[in-house]
Amino acid sequence: MSGNGSKPKLALYWAASCGGCEIAVLGIGDKILDITEAFDIVLWPVAMDFKLHHIEAMEDKSIDVCLFNGAVRTSEQEYMARLLRAKSKVMVAFGSCAHEGCIPGLANVTTHEDIFQSSYHDKATVHNPDGVRPQLKTEVEEGTLYLPMFYDTVRTLDQAVQVDYYIPGCPPESNRIWEALTAVMEGKLPEPGSVIGEKSTVCDVCPRIRTDKTIKAFKRTWEIEPDPEICLLEQGIICCGIATRAGCGALCPQVGSPCIGCYGPAEGVDDFGARMISALASVIDSEDPEEIDRIIASGIPDPIGQFYRFGLAHSRLRRTSLRGALHRRNAQGEVQP
Amino acid sequence: MHDENFDPRIIGFFCNWCSYRAADMAGTARMNYEPNVRIIRVMCSGRVDPDFVMAAFAKGADGVLIAGCHPGECHYNNQNFKTMRRYALLKHTLRAMGVEDERLRLQWASAAEGAVLARAIDKMVEEVRDLGPLNWPENWDTPPEVEDAIRMMEAEHAEALEVTA
Numbered sequence: 375m376s377g378n379g380s381k382p383k384l385a386l387y388w389a390a391s392c393g394g395c396e397i398a399v400l401g402i403g404d405k406i407l408d409i410t411e412a413f414d415i416v417l418w419p420v421a422m423d424f425k426l427h428h429i430e431a432m433e434d435k436s437i438d439v440c441l442f443n444g445a446v447r448t449s450e451q452e453y454m455a456r457l458l459r460a461k462s463k464v465m466v467a468f469g470s471c472a473h474e475g476c477i478p479g480l481a482n483v484t485t486h487e488d489i490f491q492s493s494y495h496d497k498a499t500v501h502n503p504d505g506v507r508p509q510l511k512t513e514v515e516e517g518t519l520y521l522p523m524f525y526d527t528v529r530t531l532d533q534a535v536q537v538d539y540y541i542p543g544c545p546p547e548s549n550r551i552w553e554a555l556t557a558v559m560e561g562k563l564p565e566p567g568s569v570i571g572e573k574s575t576v577c578d579v580c581p582r583i584r585t586d587k588t589i590k591a592f593k594r595t596w597e598i599e600p601d602p603e604i605c606l607l608e609q610g611i612i613c614c615g616i617a618t619r620a621g622c623g624a625l626c627p628q629v630g631s632p633c634i635g636c637y638g639p640a641e642g643v644d645d646f647g648a649r650m651i652s653a654l655a656s657v658i659d660s661e662d663p664e665e666i667d668r669i670i671a672s673g674i675p676d677p678i679g680q681f682y683r684f685g686l687a688h689s690r691l692r693r694t695s696l697r698g699a700l701h702r703r704n705a706q707g708e709v710q711p
Numbered sequence: 712m713h714d715e716n717f718d719p720r721i722i723g724f725f726c727n728w729c730s731y732r733a734a735d736m737a738g739t740a741r742m743n744y745e746p747n748v749r750i751i752r753v754m755c756s757g758r759v760d761p762d763f764v765m766a767a768f769a770k771g772a773d774g775v776l777i778a779g780c781h782p783g784e785c786h787y788n789n790q791n792f793k794t795m796r797r798y799a800l801l802k803h804t805l806r807a808m809g810v811e812d813e814r815l816r817l818q819w820a821s822a823a824e825g826a827v828l829a830r831a832i833d834k835m836v837e838e839v840r841d842l843g844p845l846n847w848p849e850n851w852d853t854p855p856e857v858e859d860a861i862r863m864m865e866a867e868h869a870e871a872l873e874v875t876a
Contacts, residue, residue, distance in 0.1 A: 426868065427868070430868060449857055449860035449861050449864065450864060452857065452861060453861050453864050453865070456861075510856075510860060510863075511863075520860075520863050520864065520867055522860065522864070523856060523857055523860035525853070525857070527850070527851055533851075644762055644766070645761075645762045645765050645766075647761075647765070647804055648760060648761035648762035648764075648765050649761075649762070651761040651797055651800040651801055651804065652760060652761050652762075652797060654796075654800060655793050655794075655796035655797040655800055656793060656796075658796050660796070661782065661789075661792045661795070663795060663799065666795065666796050666799045667799055667803075670799055670800055670803050671803070674800075674803065676807070677800075677803050677804040677807045678804070678807045678808070681804060689765070690762070690765035690766055690768070690769040691765060691768060691769055691808050691810075691847065691850075692769075692850065692851055693808075693850055693851070694807070694808050694809045695808065695809025695810065695847075695850060696849075696850045697809070697850075698809030699809075
């Protein structure tokens with residue numbers, strides 16, 4: 375991949391994420407040595423001591439592959455995304471946060487202001503008598519200090535910069551990471567813009583038996599002891615396997631726990647929630663609008679958490695209405711809109 | 712926030728067998744109704760993937776009207792019951808997203824019910840006009856200050872680099 379006989383350069387970076395993706399990289403075990411054998415790692419904040427200015431000083435496109443995990447929610451993360459994009463030949467959105475926003479993306483049901491209000495003032499454990507809040511710019515004796523700007527809306531990596539490939543999963547399974555890195559090493563990458571992973575759904579690899587059974591009520595996992603053989607959805611447990619990309623080996627449904635969609639939307643699914651809605655409509659056994667509403671209201675109290683746990687930032691609508699959030703805040707503060 | 716000058720953009724998904732013909736009938740009978748619905752003909756209301764509705768809102772529609780045969784009269788046996796359940800799930804989800812109920816409507820209209828459909832359209836346009844524009848993509852706008860914040864960071868880094876050198 376690189377000229378002059380030197381090893382290809384690899385960068386790993388994290389933005390708005392939990393760190394699980396980094397652990398998943400280490401999870402490939404002994405093969406990590408093969409990676410250092412095959413690649414020259416130039417940036418990996420969690421494991422190695424390279425500094426930002428090393429990257430800033432590099433020529434554009436001098437990194438062969440960048441595995442970027444984490445969503446973009448601050449100007450600092452956006453800066454890093456732009457910087458690494460400029461320096462990298464191949465930019466990979468690595469893991470669910472970079473791919474589709476994941477859990478950090480659930481912040482899109484609220485706003486910057488609401489998060490700060492809660493974190494710096496309202497929480498019972500917060501002691502902040504002076505009402506101190508992070509400022510973008512602070513003057514001190516030694517000069518001016520800056521903090522990154524915190525956005526209202528968490529963005530996926532490809533909503534911030536151009537992305538070449540996606541590796542799905544929260545976190546990606548270690549064997550899949552190895553497969554992807556092997557593809558890079560051997561130059562066998564698929565078409566740019568594609569997701570490196572399976573094309574089918576979790577249902578396709580799930581060994582549970584599907585019939586045509588429909589249900590009168592949705593159940594939470596603690597409400598029933600599921601039959602070990604039958605499809606969980608047909609037992610009333612909302613399982614997201616229908617809309618979720620295969621790649622995990624259907625680990626959760628095999629042990630009686632519903633798929634929650636951590637591997638992201640399956641090939642051809644543009645909006646995870648829309649696909650779930652479509653599928654669930656076929657399972658509900660009722661032709662009476664009022665009964666349907668009752669089944670939905672009691673079974674799906676939190677549709678965003680249910681349908682967009684991993685993909686709110688990547689969904690069609692991306693977030694809840696900002697205007698709605700403003701109204702809510704005004705109503706709470708009893709300020710007229 | 713009723714504004715007579717606001718012309719809502721409403722996307723209509725009408726089924727081929729009943730409601731599209733109802734719209735046709737309203738037209739041939741020269742009934743007056745609001746011109747705000749852009750009609751897309753689908754073979755069945757059951758063909759309306761919830762993603763179509765999400766996409767319409769995400770691309771700037773102020774409302775979405777789904778119209779199909781009356782329950783029990785579907786050309787494809789029972790697909791409009793599926794529509795009924797999808798609609799309920801969609802509404803539940805859109806409500807959580809902060810999209811007002813009036814912006815999504817399901818209307819049954821047989822091929823003979825041109826007048827019913829025309830009145831439903833009038834009512835929906837009126838309700839959406841009262842709500843005002845939805846303008847969903849505005850929710851993602853990046854404030855211009857972001858670029859300033861990034862520039863500040865670049866300047867700060869350049870300064871730090873000088874020190875290291």
